[in-house]
Amino acid sequence: xxxxxxxxxxxxxxxxxxxxxxxxxxxxxIAVGDAVDRVTVGQRALTLVEYGGYAEKLVVPEDLVMALPxxxxxEEAAACGLVNCSYFVIFITxxxxxxxxxxxx
Numbered sequence: 001x002x003x004x005x006x007x008x009x010x011x012x013x014x015x016x017x018x019x020x021x022x023x024x025x026x027x028x029x030i031a032v033g034d035a036v037d038r039v040t041v042g043q044r045a046l047t048l049v050e051y052g053g054y055a056e057k058l059v060v061p062e063d064l065v066m067a068l069p070x071x072x073x074x075e076e077a078a079a080c081g082l083v084n085c086s087y088f089v090i091f092i093t094x095x096x097x098x099x100x101x102x103x104x105x
Contacts, residue, residue, distance in 0.1 A: 013050075015050075015051050019051050019052070020051060020052045020053070020054050020055040021051065021052075021053070021054055022049075022051070022052060022053025022054035022055070023048060023049060023050065023051075023053050023081075023082055024046070024047075024048055024053050024077075024078040024079070024081040024082050025046070025047050025049065025052070025053040025054070025055075025058055025078060026044075026045065026046045026047075026068065026074040026075075026077035026078045026081075027044075027045065027074060028042060028043065028044055028045070029041055029042060029043045029045050029065070030057070032062075033062075036062045037062075038062055038065075039062055039065045043067060044067065044068040044070075044074075045065045045066060045067060045068060046065075046066045046068055046077040046078065046081050047060045047064050047065050047066070047081075048064060048081050048082060048085065049064065053078070066081075
């Protein structure tokens with residue numbers, strides 16, 4: 001699944017040329033740095049990146065890696081990453097607006 005913005009290459013901040021598009025990526029971790037303790041080699045993972053999600057390999061900070069549940073396919077994971085982040089931001093925004101409407105002083 002490819003999201004509309006990626007397919008059209010209409011990023012808000014256009015990267016320099018010779019970049020790999022894609023914001024969501026899922027796969028197996030093939031290596032970790034010495035200071036990494038939350039992610040392990042062979043772990044199934046999802047990551048959300050600004051660019052490079054369609055590259056064959058990615059290097060990402062540990063805090064951008066999320067473990068995948070055993071029953072979730074890579075396609076499902078890559079398709080739900082950005083959608084769930086968008087949902088979360090919308091939920092928090094709406095909740096904040098509603099809370100401010102009913103605030104009593």
